[in-house]
Amino acid sequence: MAKRVALVTGAMGGLGTAVCKALAQNGFTVAANCLPGFAPKDEWLAKMKSEGFDFFVAEADVTDYDACAAVVKKIESEIGPIDVLVNNAGITRDSMFKKMDKGQWDAVLSTNLDSVFNLTHHVLPGMADRGWGRVINMSSVNGVKGQFGQANYAAAKAGILGFTKSIAAEVAKKGVTVNAIAPGYIGTDMVMAIKQEVRDAIVSTIPVGRLGKPEEIGALCAYLASDLAGYMTGATLNINGGMHFC
Numbered sequence: 001m002a003k004r005v006a007l008v009t010g011a012m013g014g015l016g017t018a019v020c021k022a023l024a025q026n027g028f029t030v031a032a033n034c035l036p037g038f039a040p041k042d043e044w045l046a047k048m049k050s051e052g053f054d055f056f057v058a059e060a061d062v063t064d065y066d067a068c069a070a071v072v073k074k075i076e077s078e079i080g081p082i083d084v085l086v087n088n089a090g091i092t093r094d095s096m097f098k099k100m101d102k103g104q105w106d107a108v109l110s111t112n113l114d115s116v117f118n119l120t121h122h123v124l125p126g127m128a129d130r131g132w133g134r135v136i137n138m139s140s141v142n143g144v145k146g147q148f149g150q151a152n153y154a155a156a157k158a159g160i161l162g163f164t165k166s167i168a169a170e171v172a173k174k175g176v177t178v179n180a181i182a183p184g185y186i187g188t189d190m191v192m193a194i195k196q197e198v199r200d201a202i203v204s205t206i207p208v209g210r211l212g213k214p215e216e217i218g219a220l221c222a223y224l225a226s227d228l229a230g231y232m233t234g235a236t237l238n239i240n241g242g243m244h245f246c
């Protein structure tokens, strides 16, 4: 049987890299998305190669609906139909709401939420027609509970949860599952960019006493992409070191 194909958006960041590796280790051919002209792409690919991973690069701006259509077409013609879509691309533009400008709001909503529509819309019909598929949306603990300084990010990540549950219901009979992962604070560049004193205060509220590891999210993603996860759909998987229970 041909290997299944997974598309991971925002593949070259901290979480994306761990997700690509976990899916490859679990038998998927992985298309790794990044922005066109993403400067560290070649360095990232070389590092992955040195670790034994060979990823197909799928450049596209995920905020651009037509560019998403084109990249899906390219992947499907060059490596095969997309069986697993991981909507992982995300940015932060943290600011207290009173100081947040429209640009900070728009950037986060388009990258973190519109992107999920833009890709899922092009991939889901094929999954449903073939009778098997997995859509995995990267939300956040802050989409579940809200966060001081993240009105834009929390709104987008909460939007993902509503999207996930709605689409899950629409394709449940077609062999396609749609789930959201809500990671807590994981040791990636995004979290390390928070001012140290603010970050230390946040870490002090995490019951397990540490940041999460990207590979802990990758492993959960690999599970959701597996055949055995076929009975789980519309779920929000909270993985946050006990920071927030719901």
Ligand code: CAA
Residues within 6 Å of the ligand: 092, 094, 095, 096, 139, 140, 141, 142, 147, 148, 149, 150, 153, 183, 184, 185, 186, 190, 191, 194, 195, 198, 202
């Ligand atoms: N609750 C209540 N009050 C808070 C607070 C909180 N969580 N955080 C800060 N404050 C208070 C501060 O004590 C301060 O009060 P005073 O003026 O009385 O001293 C006031 O709010 C202003 O705080 P800052 O000095 O931090 O303000 P700033 O403008 O320099 O920075 C900020 C604002 C950028 C939002 C900064 O507070 C920050 O980075 N916060 C963390 C936001 C965060 O958690 N981002 C997550 C990024 S990682 C990610 O998003 C991945 C994921 O999915 C988890």
